[in-house]
Amino acid sequence: MRLSSIKSGLTFALASALAAVSSAIDTYDVVIIGSGPGGLVAAEYLSRDPSVRVLVLEAGAPSMQETGGKDVPWYAADKGFTKFDIPGEYDGAASIFNPDNAKYRVDWISDEPSFLGKLVGGCSTINAALYFRTPDSYVSNMKWPFSPERVTAGFDALEEMFGTTDNPSPDQQRHLQEAYKIVAQALSNHGGYREVTINDAAARNNKDKSFGHAPFTFKNGLRDSPAKVSYGRFKNRPNAKLLTFATASYIKQTNGRATGVVYNGNIEVALSERGAVIMGAGALSTPKVLIQSGIGPRRQLEMLWNRADFPGVKQSWVVNENVGKNLFDTNVVFATFSHPDMRAVPRRSSQQWAIDQYKNGQNGVLSTSGPVLIGYENYDVAGRPYEFQTTIIGTGFQEFNNDLSAFMAALYINNPESRDYSSFDNNGKWRAFTDRKIVMSSWRDVDAMKSYTRKVVDMMQRQGAKFLSAKAGESVDTWVDRNKGWKTNHFGGSCYASSDAGDSNRCADDKLRVVGTTNIFVADGSVMRDGTVNPYGFIMYAGYEAGNVVKEHLAGGQPPQPQCGNINLEVNVDYSGQDIGNAPGARAEDCCAICQSRAGCKAFSWTNFNGGTCWLKSTKGDVKPRDGVISGSMVAPTPTCPNMEEGVDYAGNDVGSAPSASAEGCCTICKNFNGCNAFSWNSFNGGTCWLKSSKGATTNKAGTRSAVVTLSPQPNCPSIEENIDYSGNDIGNEKSSTAEGCCAICRQRVGCKAFSWNKYNDGTCWLKSGKGATTYQPGARSAVLDTSSNIEEDVDYIGNDVGNQRAAKAELCFDACRQRAGCKAFSWNDYNGGTCWLKSGKGAAGSKTGTRSAVVA
Structure with a gap:
């Protein structure tokens, strides 16, 4: 037997083994990190299509009955309702202050204990279930990517699934109304307020000096939130799965293109080639996962690079300075009043008469959570518009909880100016509130809260109520100063989306996609730029909208086969035999440049063996189906997708359709x-x-x-300097077995203009923003890309337009310009996901944040 035959047989056996390894990793079209309200709504929507495989990763435990939760109060044992199903347990057994619920609390926030829900449904399982439609003006003012009409349609779609009501008891009797009557008279008689149905279009679009019964997502005396409704719809679908006790460690990504997710430290799931990740971990945790994945502020990534406990940061970086920034919370103070007409019912779930009511068809005081009245007022303070809210709860706060004549008014600033940010500290600990400025750090917010509190206290006192919270002789302003540190847990803003491409603070684009990434979307409170009414309803809507845009991404994720340069890749296909070597490659696309730089390489097959391996071939050889293997053949230059003409039809000359x-x-x-x-x-x-x-x-x-x-020619690798290292200016790194492979990698990386390569870790490209100083280093190989043109940052070339073409990055505009007759320069911005504005020459230049321009040789 000839030695070559033995080698060929071994190669085939190895390929078979590698294919088995590859197929052992589960693959999904959508992986959703976090089972909060946005994530579950998105999962249900996307899994309606049986061809879309959806996985939801939840760090916590089952919660409501529908999810398999087992925390069942004794009186509900016959029905199996958990304490999270029963609205009246909101301030009882299911209370965030109940020490028995410590297992449901987030444990990765180091700066203070967090009451956020680490359980299926997240905050929507433990909140009061207050459900508000947002005003149209909110949608427009915060530059939300979608129109008020589309938002309204989204809420309409939600309400076809979820029960919404402002009269929760199935017997249609309004219970616990004493506080409502007292406050309604105070607001009407002494504040000029009008009574409304809170979510009616006319009321939500004219909130000033209005009040009404609190609206909820309750149905048949039970919580009707996403953990019940959304999960209940998709849990038996064969294409959808929810994993509990599955904490996301990081997203596997290369240059912002997600290829999988690692959870619980070492368990990996893969994304299909058209796939996407949806972040639904909440405003305090979504930035954490992104940064752990190499997506975030440069200083954070640089700090974590040297730590062994952050493997996701060892990937290529996406520098997005706004991840974790702009964090807000609704500002609040809790004021307790007493009134002679008040009849409070503290500890409802311990009252036998209340239990008897509830056992009879889920009726009575346990069919609702606690809030009874919502009131609004809007006015300017110190030149800034403020939106205030009063939420009335029928028991006193803290030491007044047992006072049967007491009720509480939670006084909110829904649109605060105060901001903070979340980040890792030098010890690798996650700090939710880095600057400790999350609430009332703005003097205007403090003045506004004092102003509004004085108004409310005055109205209540004129109606005969007593302000119990203040000490004897204490002014309202002093009381606010003493009580202004409370958080509401209405967090948002930490990766907000905006339709304004010129907004230098936005973290996500007009598709709810994290800026700098290809297929990572946001569907939780992070995505809200500003505060408004209680955000639970809007987050559910954001999940529905994320489902829409990800559905478009999946359908429009053409080409259906992955590509690298001008090479069409074949998925689940192995080129058998003809091996001439192998090299590490994190994804199949990396094999293109590696094969191009290897003498005699005409084709390759890629598997995920050892983190990703390119098996280099002298020819394509026998083609065999094999799950998880991706193969490509080096071919002549092929067509690229050019500038699209909108609203234009090419008449005749048809050769087919598809x-x-x-x-x-x-x-x-x-x-x-x-x-x-x-x-x-x-x-x-x-x-x-x-x-x-x-x-x-x-x-x-x-x-x-x-x-x-x-037709577009393959870009050439520039002249490489041997035994030379470019010092400093690093913006990231990526594996490549050859220096030639760094060329394509650098071209696809925003801000990369040069690289140095060495043999570290079997070959690494050290990507640079510029050449910088050079030093002699044996074995190092370095090069500068596009030496004829340097991109000018925040500069726009005015006029001289000859066309435009979509491109995710400015670096891609060089080839687009070279293909366009008469193009000598370009300006790029992120309009419509990224656009090259092609120019006949540089002309006049103006300053424009986010625009990147260059002259093309």
Whole structure:
């Protein structure tokens, strides 16, 4: 037997073993981190499509009956309702202050104990279930990516699933109304307030000096939140799964493209090629997971780089300075009053008569959580508009809880100015409130709270109530100063989304996608730029909206096969035999540059063996189906997707048609269709590419999108300096077995203009923002990319436009410009996900934050 035959057999056996390793990792189209209200709503929506595999990772335990929760009060044992199902246990057995619930508390926040819910449903399982529709003005003012009309439609869709009511008891009797009557008279008689139905369109869009019964997501005397409704809908779907006690460690990503998620330290799940990650871990935890994944502020990533306990930061970095920033909470003080007409019912769930009521059809005082009245007032303080809210609860606060004549008014600033940020400290501990400025750190917020509290106290006293909370002789202002440290747990803003591409503080874009990433989206309180009414309802809506945009991402995630440069990759295909070597590669796309730089390499197969390996081939050889293997053949330059013409149809010259959910998908289809050089796309039959032999005549046609598919040469690697290291200017690093492989890696990295390569860890590209100083270092190899043009940051080239083309990064505009006749320069901004504005010359230049420009040689 010849030695070559033995080697070929061993190679085949190894490929088979590697394929088995690859297929052992579960693969999903969507991985959702956190089972809060946004995450569960998104999971239910996306899993309606049986072709979409969805996984939800929850760090905590089951909670409500629907989720398998077992914390059942004695009186509900026959029904199996847990303390989280029963609204009246909100301030009893299910209270966040109950020491028995310590196991449900987040334990990774180091600066203070957190009452956030580490259980299925997150905050929506332990909150009062107050459900508010937001005003249209809120949507417009915070530059939310979607219109007020679309938001309204989203809430409408939610209410087709969830029970919403301001009269929770199934017997339709309003219970615990003594406090409501007292405060309603105070607001009407002494404040000029009007009574409304809180979520009616007219009321929510004109909140000033209004009040009404508190609205909830309760149904049949039970909590009707996402842990019950959303999970209940998808838990038996074969394409959806929720894992409890599964704490996300980090997202596996390369240059912002997520490829999987690691949880509980070492368990990995993979994303399909079209896949996406949705962050639903909450405003205090989503930034933590992102930073642990190498996505966040540069200083945080640099600090964590040298720590062995942050493996996700060893990946390529996405520098997003706004991750964890802009954190807010509703500012609050809790004021207790007494009144002769008040009849409080403290500790409802310990009252036998209340239990008897509830056992009879879930009726009575246990069918609601506690809030009975919501009131609003808006006015300016110190030149800033403020939105105030009063929430009335029918028992006294803290030491007044047993006073049967007492009730509490929680006084809120819903849109505070105060901000803080979350970050890791030097010891690798997560601090939710780094500057300790989360509430009332702004003097305006303090003045506003004092002003509003004085108004409320005055109205209550004029109605005959006594302000119990203040000490004898203590002024309202002094009392506010003494009690202004409370948190509401209405956190938001830590990765907010905005339609304003020029907003230098936004963390997520107009698709709710984390800026700098390709397929990581946000669906929790992080995404809200500003505060408004209690955010629970809006977070559910945000989950629904995230479901929409991720659905579009999955459908429009064309090409359906991954690509690198001009090479079409074949998924679940192995090129058997013909091996000439192997090299580490985190993903199949990395094999392209590696193969190009290896003499005799004409093809490759990739598996996830040892973190990712490129098996280099002399030829394509036998093609065999094998799960998890991705293969590619080095071919001549192929067409790239060019500038899209909107509202334009190319008439005639048809050579065929093919289905595609997006026009972008037509690019790859046309490339692979014999004789196709152009296309027009419209929404016919769910989306159709009309393939053309040439562009031909054009006509205007709304909704049609067309493009000519042109050839693009492979970019060449510049001259490499041998035994030279570029000192400093590092922006990240990535594995590559050769220095030549660093060229493609650097071109795909925002801000990368040079690299140094050495043999560290079997080959590493050290990516640089510039060349910097050089030093002699044996074995090091370095190069500068695009030496003819340096990108100018925050600079716009005015006028001289010859066209535009979508591109996720400014670095991609060089090739786009070189392909466009007459293009000599470009300006890039993140409009519409990223756009190159192609220019005939540089012309006049102006300052514009976020815009990046360059002259192209």
